[in-house]
Amino acid sequence: MFSNKALWKLMAPLAFDQLLNSMMGTVGTMVVSNLGSAAISAVSLVDAINVLIVQAFYALAAGGTVVCSQYLGCKKEKEANEAARQLLFITFVLSVVIAAICLAANGPLLRLIFGEVEPQVMKYSRQYFIISAISYPFIALYDDGSSIFRAQENSKTPMMISLCANILNLILNILFVWGFHMEVIGSATATMLSRAFSMIAVLCLLRRPELIIRLRGYLSIRPIWSQIRRILYLGIPSGIENSMFQFGKLAIQSTVSMMGTAAIAAQGMTNILENLNGILAIGIGVGLMTVVGECMGAGRKDEAAYYIKKMTAVSEVVVIASCLLIFALVHPITIFGGMEAKSAKMCIFMVGCITIAKPIVWSLAFIPAYGFRAAGDVKFTMVTSALIMWFCRVTLAMFLARVLGFGPIAVWIGMFTDWSVRAIIYSIRFKSGKWMEHQVI
Template sequence: MHWHPGNGSLLTLFGMQKAGSCKRGSETADFYHILFAMFVVMYKLRKPDLEIPVYDYFTIRPQWKEIRRILNIGIPSGIENSMFQFGKLAIQSTVSLMGMAAIAAQGMANLIENLNGILAIGVGVGLMTVVGESLGASRKDEAIYYVKKLSIVSEVVIVISCLVMYILVYPITKFGGMEAESARLCIHMVTWITIVKPVAWVFSFIPAYGFRAAGDVKFTMTVSVLSMWFCRVLLAMILARGFGMGPMAVWIGMFADWSVRGIIYAIRLKNKKWLNHQVIG
């Protein structure tokens, strides 16, 4: 469940701050927050200056052919995201057996890795729109050009972000009150992230946004799910539990996942098979 600023106000308003009713109160607040947002969106869609304003929702009839096309894209993407969450849980269960120092170090390293990838992910999300518009206009060469160009932009962003976070990891561990062993492990992992991520991360994620925009979602789902389970999860568990490599085993598995996906996506980008789909007919 996501926490929204309005939730706290509703909890206070209805006197649900006590532990016994906090969970029920937060769920109620979340429900009313989403309900309010729904009505705001419905109201905004009625504005006449919109390209396609919506006035009477009761006259709208579903177009099942278009819905099936949307689901053909949405369901594989949903499965991919769901499997990713299951994989995170499996990895977390392995880390939880390594002791408090390893858990704290892994948690902080994971947070830093997420932060240094946010801007590049934003570039990838923008790539989906650009590729979608290019293919919608039947300009396949333009779509290929933008996948390559924005991959280069993402590479520059990743290098800068990784260096910035590497510089900040020392004060973060110090002011975060981490114990010496946890700080040492965290800095060690972030050092390797800073080295490997600029090399392997971009091609394992950014081209996939373009592939999805082109309708090549089943391929990206299959590659990401298999790579995650065999590299990120299975390899990490073998290295951690079989070879006693500690939390660094998780990152070796992740580096392997990035590398495998990057190689496969690079081949897919070069052979142009991802363009042999039709999202809109």
């Protein structure tokens, strides 16, 4: 059993780390928002693509976390070390390939996804997208490194790296955008350099000899396909799940992009604030994967079920507090961000709706699924998530927006419906116990 102190030691830094990772992009958006609606619209459009790709990398890293934590749960340290090396290898290869594709076809990709937007928005979008693509390998390898630390119940080290990277990002954003007047290029460059710092720091710290999983000789890593398949078995379904989720957001974003610059800016800021009021709870879910992974690796299934229930209850308290805090801050945030009055009004209204709906169903809709994935029940969560997202979130939102003319709030009505259905299905799955019937290692 994990003591309350051990859980707190794992979960608190993880929650704060998730907040810091989210702030990496938020800082840039807040700084850029003072350049006008075209700049913030461009950043919000490209960030929708960035999140899609970053979530795919994160899913692979999470697959590695599960494999490593289950090996550690049954005291197989050598296999855990080799799994970590293979995680770095496959993630690096995939991230370089994806970055190259995005660099070569950035313009066509933006037009394919978002259609014809205003020329100034497209100009800023291409600038931001090109520099973002360069940072993809940095993001992927940092995610791997932080996941390897988490598998060893060490969430403090990634948190400290994120803290330093965020301070660096803030300084560079202010320097490049407001000091050197580099506009969107300055913000993107600041974030890219901060992510490069994160990657270098985490890979250097993983060399420490006192670690259970310690990585050296990165250039000597060669593929071991049995380990890679095990990681991909967990990572690909989670990656598809996350990607489908983000594809749905892109489909919705394409609808919002036809509502005008004010609606794009309002939706972009609302997305950021909704992410912030759930990010601490997501940190709890990420930590739950390590806990459940170790329990399942050691054959302690009853403990795994206990921790899923316990962490879902804890996340509910966190979500309520976070929603109330963000709602209290939304008005001054729109002022600080220099949002136009029409955009600010829409944003405040949508955040108010989120504050009411999110505490009711969000925790049940997301936290148990982290435990299911750690137990190897990845296909069920993938299929469930994809079907609910497309039928409830995307279809309903597009119908309300395009047919009934609801405006940006249609996005959130679809979102609330998605959360509710998901919460019901995952509650039934948890009670059935079928999520325990899988074998990872």
